[in-house]
Structure formats: structure tokens, C-alpha cells
Amino acid sequence: MLPEFGYGIALVSFLVALYSLITAVYGATRKSTSMVESARRGMLLTFPLISISAATLIYLLVNNHFEVSFVYEVTSRSMPTYLKVTAWWGGQAGSLLFWSWLLAAFTSAVTLRKWERDFEFLPWVIAICSVTLLFFLGMVIFYENPFTRFWLVNGNVEPHMFQPALATVFTPQDGNGLNPLLRHPGMVIHPPMLYLGFVSFVIPYAFAMAALITGRTDDRWIRLTRRWSLWAWLFLSFGLVLGGRWAYDVLGWGGYWGWDPVEIAAFMPWLTGTAFLHSVMIQEKRGLLKHWNMILVILTYALVIFGTFLTRSGVLSSVHAFANSPIGPAFMIFVSSTFITSIALVIYRWPTLHGETEMKSMLSREALFLLNNLLFMSVLVICFWGVMFPLVSELFTGQKVTVGPPFYERATAPIFAALMFLMGVAPLSAWGHSTLKTLGRAMWKSALIALVVTVILFATYTQNIIALIGFFLIALVLLVTAQEFWRGTRARQRAQNENFFTSLTRLMGRNRRRYGGYIIHISMMLMAIGILGIEVFQSSTQGELAQGESLNIAEYTVKYRELASWDDQGKGVNFTRAVVDVYENGIYLGELTPRIDFYFDSQQNMTIPGNRSTFRDDLYIILVDWQPTTAMGATFKIYVNPLVNWLWIGSMLFLLGVIFAAWPDRDPAEETSRRGVTRHASQPSAAD
Numbered sequence: 001m002l003p004e005f006g007y008g009i010a011l012v013s014f015l016v017a018l019y020s021l022i023t024a025v026y027g028a029t030r031k032s033t034s035m036v037e038s039a040r041r042g043m044l045l046t047f048p049l050i051s052i053s054a055a056t057l058i059y060l061l062v063n064n065h066f067e068v069s070f071v072y073e074v075t076s077r078s079m080p081t082y083l084k085v086t087a088w089w090g091g092q093a094g095s096l097l098f099w100s101w102l103l104a105a106f107t108s109a110v111t112l113r114k115w116e117r118d119f120e121f122l123p124w125v126i127a128i129c130s131v132t133l134l135f136f137l138g139m140v141i142f143y144e145n146p147f148t149r150f151w152l153v154n155g156n157v158e159p160h161m162f163q164p165a166l167a168t169v170f171t172p173q174d175g176n177g178l179n180p181l182l183r184h185p186g187m188v189i190h191p192p193m194l195y196l197g198f199v200s201f202v203i204p205y206a207f208a209m210a211a212l213i214t215g216r217t218d219d220r221w222i223r224l225t226r227r228w229s230l231w232a233w234l235f236l237s238f239g240l241v242l243g244g245r246w247a248y249d250v251l252g253w254g255g256y257w258g259w260d261p262v263e264i265a266a267f268m269p270w271l272t273g274t275a276f277l278h279s280v281m282i283q284e285k286r287g288l289l290k291h292w293n294m295i296l297v298i299l300t301y302a303l304v305i306f307g308t309f310l311t312r313s314g315v316l317s318s319v320h321a322f323a324n325s326p327i328g329p330a331f332m333i334f335v336s337s338t339f340i341t342s343i344a345l346v347i348y349r350w351p352t353l354h355g356e357t358e359m360k361s362m363l364s365r366e367a368l369f370l371l372n373n374l375l376f377m378s379v380l381v382i383c384f385w386g387v388m389f390p391l392v393s394e395l396f397t398g399q400k401v402t403v404g405p406p407f408y409e410r411a412t413a414p415i416f417a418a419l420m421f422l423m424g425v426a427p428l429s430a431w432g433h434s435t436l437k438t439l440g441r442a443m444w445k446s447a448l449i450a451l452v453v454t455v456i457l458f459a460t461y462t463q464n465i466i467a468l469i470g471f472f473l474i475a476l477v478l479l480v481t482a483q484e485f486w487r488g489t490r491a492r493q494r495a496q497n498e499n500f501f502t503s504l505t506r507l508m509g510r511n512r513r514r515y516g517g518y519i520i521h522i523s524m525m526l527m528a529i530g531i532l533g534i535e536v537f538q539s540s541t542q543g544e545l546a547q548g549e550s551l552n553i554a555e556y557t558v559k560y561r562e563l564a565s566w567d568d569q570g571k572g573v574n575f576t577r578a579v580v581d582v583y584e585n586g587i588y589l590g591e592l593t594p595r596i597d598f599y600f601d602s603q604q605n606m607t608i609p610g611n612r613s614t615f616r617d618d619l620y621i622i623l624v625d626w627q628p629t630t631a632m633g634a635t636f637k638i639y640v641n642p643l644v645n646w647l648w649i650g651s652m653l654f655l656l657g658v659i660f661a662a663w664p665d666r667d668p669a670e671e672t673s674r675r676g677v678t679r680h681a682s683q684p685s686a687a688d
Helices: 002-029 033-062 069-074 081-086 092-111 116-143 185-200 202-214 220-251 261-286 290-312 328-348 365-397 405-428 436-460 465-496 500-510 512-537 645-662 668-682
Strands: 149-153 156-160 539-545 550-553 556-568 573-584 587-592 595-599 604-608 610-613 617-626 634-642
Touching: 002 033, 002 092, 002 116, 033 069, 033 081, 033 092, 033 116, 069 092, 069 149, 081 185, 092 116, 092 185, 092 202, 116 202, 116 220, 116 328, 185 202, 185 220, 185 261, 185 290, 202 220, 202 290, 202 328, 220 261, 220 604, 220 645, 261 290, 261 365, 290 328, 290 365, 365 405, 405 436, 405 465, 405 512, 436 465, 465 500, 465 512, 500 512, 512 634, 512 645, 539 550, 550 634, 556 617, 556 634, 573 610, 573 617, 573 634, 587 610
Parallel strands: none
Antiparallel strands: 149 156, 539 634, 550 556, 556 573, 573 587, 573 595, 595 604, 610 617, 617 634
16 A cells, blocks of 8 residues: 555645645735745645655665566665665656655745745745646656556556556566666765756746746845855756766766766756856846846756756667656646746846846956856857757658767867856956956966966977967966955955954955855866866777786786676676786886676676776776686776866865855845844933
């Protein structure tokens, strides 16, 4: 009865969400506070309800209920308990329930805030979130039900939710097990991070739609959702980084990013979300780009749903897309209808979204931020076209023609270079008006030092022109950002008569958003060093070796020593491991052990490279194949990835920068009110 119980609770959650939607809209249109409050309480109820349904599914997963088709598909007896739990989001149906659970949690958290100043937003925020929640719960209930059981019907095994006539439950002895690629620790964390990012962006979208519906189109909705947007961006960014690390460790690409369609599906909302975070600052500071900000948040929401569709419909060929599914048309209808409705609302409110000032200088900070946004949108167009081209080609020619990494790299490299240059220029520009003369005066020292660094690299490291341009831009951004920290700290030090480190700490603490952004810029430049290293300087070779033979690459010699293969019945895995000795310029460095793990339950391999990491480079060795002969010949593919570890160092700093920028500040209005109360309390009354 547990599957029926879990399904029944999910169905009740769907009905409660539907109730919240109806009562929220009714309460808003009839101005009924009691109905809005009822909708709010209904929304709060969805989270514990979906939690019960999710807990039921986890119980079934952990306790090997293979009569449930989802449990059979994603678990096996040989899997450890923690992997059985993470199988919740490792399969199609479970991931949709996980999405619903997160959205219910976030929406409940939003409805618990204080709404006195913004009560007109509340019913519409509930309504928009309810629509999204209803869609994903509907996918669980009507399309991808994780509680369906196997039934023996006239000698055939069939999946049904409820017992057919004259049928008995069929329980397989073991399950298929989770895809080995999803058993890596990075994949335990990577999908939840992406889901957290996706779902968090629903909240800013809901507030934006509430602002359009109510006609309250000032920047209050932006201030209310600023932290949500930052945390959403953090989760999505960190999810992308974890996915890159997973790809580097498991897929055998020899790199962290292969322009895989599913990678791009998560990257596209990151692009619009990044543009949105930059653009909202212009609206807050200058009252500009209100139309643009609405369009960006709508695009981000649409791309979140669209990315979810791409990975779950089976339309993409990818190493980590889900199997074919009937939910594709429903996703497309939902994405299209919500996008069209949202744009219609923007058009309806268009006159009220005009800017409060005008952009008067093409070199002002707001103009450079706008250019930054347009560059992000250019990358988005390239990514969208690259992902959709196989579908378009199949539609018109009957053949699915894919585009590979060279297309994306050639098309996006100049744009990313321009974005890096803007990171160096924009912090030095002023709001309202800047000139070439003022910008030149502010950045000439940093540019000169960056040029000197580039010349030194030319003389000592590389003569590759692309690499030198990249290193110049990286140095420029790092120096300009350091200059901003120095200037701000020195100014405060002179004004407050503090020591340097006290001034720096207090300056950053009182301007978290600005200096958190600078930390993020620094982290991105460190990541750029790693990206530049692997994209420009990576070298590779492949060869079949007999025992005792060697392969040479760069300054390394890799000598094949031995190979062993054995079964671990407790884990249900066959391990095949090679041992190779590594030398650099004739000096012995140690051994590496690349291997291939074959999982009996899923009948699939997982490649585990041998990797030696330093700040200078990674030596990355893959066991491709082997011959079970007396000579024990084996085929290896070897990469040398210079500077790649700066990517992971930069990603850690990136995480700290976003947390620093998103750390809670007092609401300015509340702070003003608090100070007013303090001043009033300190003044003597007439009676005194």
C-alpha cells in the first residue's frame, strides 16, 4: 500500500496547490484578505505534503521495493544506501518530484516573510508559484509517476498504478541500478545544485509578474528578490562547476566542458541570470532599463523550464540526458503559454515601465553594463542555435546534424574576450557620464603593468597570440580590481584614521554587494587562467602499449607496467586497473592507476582516469582498452592539461564571493524607519 499512499499524497498536494491558485486569484480580485490568507496557508501545506510523498519514495528506494518500476530502474541491491537516496533525483520521475518539493519549500519560505508593506504582491506571487508547482506535480501524477508498480497480467509484466483485473504484483529479484556515471560524488551534489538554481529563479519571476499584474512597476520587486536572485545564481553557478568537475573525473573527455547539449541547457539560464543581476543595478541606481529587466527575468524563467524540458524529453543526444519520455509536448505547451502570457503583460504595462532618466554617455557605467548584457545575449543566441540546430535540421532534412565544440569555441571566444575587457573598464566608469580621457587616466597604470606581464609571458612562456591576448585581459581585470580595493581602502583610511586592514574590512562589510562582485570578478579571472590553459595549451596522444613500453608527451614519459582485473561481488563491479609509471625529464615521479569499472546491474562502464595534479598542469591518463593476452597489451589516451587547476581554485573563490555579496543586509527602508524611531525616542517631549 505504500506506493498508493505516496501517490495519494502527491495527488492531495496537487489539489491543495490548485486550491491556493484559485483562492489567491479570487482574493486578489475581490480584495478579500481572508481568502488571500487561506491561499497562503494552503501553499504552506504543500511542502509538508510533498515531503511525505518524497519520504515514501525514499523508503521504497532504500528498502529495495523492486516491484515499483522507478525503484527497479534506478537502484539495485549492490548500491550503498546513500546512492539509493540520491537515486531520487537520478531518474526521470523522481527528479520531477524533487523539483516540486524544492519549489514548495521555496514558495513556503517566501510566504512566511513579512508582507505588511507589499501585501498586494502576495496573492499573485502565490498564484504564479502555484501554476509552476501544479505543472510539475501534474507531470508526476499524470505522466511520470514514480509510484507505478509491476503487475503480472496474463503472463505479461506491465506497469500500472492500480491493480488491473486478475493481476498479481510482480517483484524482480534485483534492479537495473543507477547509471554508473551518476554514482560519482559530484553527481550526488551536482543535480541538486542545478535544481536549486532553477527553482530559486521562479521566485524573482513570480514577483516580476506580480509587479506587472498590480501595476507596481517601481524597483521594489527587484529589492525584494535581490537575495533570491543572488542565491539562485550561486546555486546554478556552483552546479555548473560541479558538473564540470564530474565530467573531468568520469567522462574521459580529457576536460571539464564539452559543449554537451545538457551542459548548454543549464548554461543558458545562467547567461540571462547573470545579465539580469548586472542590469537590475542600473534600474536601482538610475531608474533605467525597466523593460529590459522584465524581459530578462522572463527569459530566465522560460529557459529554466526549457532546460528542464531538454534534459527530460529525450530530444537531445547527451551522456546525461534522460530517456525518451511523453512529457515533451506538455513542457513545450507550458513554456510557450507562460512566455507568451508574460510578454503580453510586459506589453500591457509598457508605458509604466519607461525609465526615470536617460542614458547620456556611451561610456557611462550604465551604458557599459548594457553592452555587457548584449554580449551575454549574443552568447545565448549562439548556444540556443547550437542546441536547436540538430532538431531544426532533422525537421527540414530528415537528418539530425549536430554542431560540435569548434563551432561554439570560434563563435563565443571573441565575445568572452570582450566581456573580460568590460570587467576591466566598467568598474572605473562613473554613473551618468564618463569620457575616454577620464577612463584612460583611471586605467593607464593597470594597462601598462598588464602589458609588461604579457611581454614577460611572451619571453618566458608562450608566443601564442590568442593566449597572450587572454593573459593580458586577465592581468588587466585583476589589476583594475585590486586598484579599486586599494583606492577605496585608502580613502576610508584617510577619512576615518584607521589602519589599512581595519579600513579594508569595514569598507567591504558596508559595501558587500559591490566588493562581493569584485571578488567574483577576481575568481572568474582565476578560472579564465584554467580555461585558457586547457583550451590553448592542452596536448594529447594515444597508443597501444605492451608491458614495459612507453608513450612520450610534453615533458612526460608514461611507461606501462601491469594490468589486473577482478570482481567485487559485494559492490557488483568488475574492476580493470592498469598501473603506469610516470617520469618527467627522466626523473621518476610515481605511479598512476587509470581503470575501467564495469557494473553488472546496469551492464555499463565507468572510466576513472589516473590524474597527477600540480599548479602547473595535470597529467591525465585514460585506460581505453586492453587485450587479455600474455603480453597484456593496453591502449591509453594521455592528456597534459596546463593550468587547469586554476579553474577549481577560482571556483572556490567564486563561491565565497557570491556568499559575501548575498549575505543579508538591513532593508534600507527598515533601517531608515529604525533610525527615525531612535531619533524620536531620544528627543524630549513637551511634557518633559
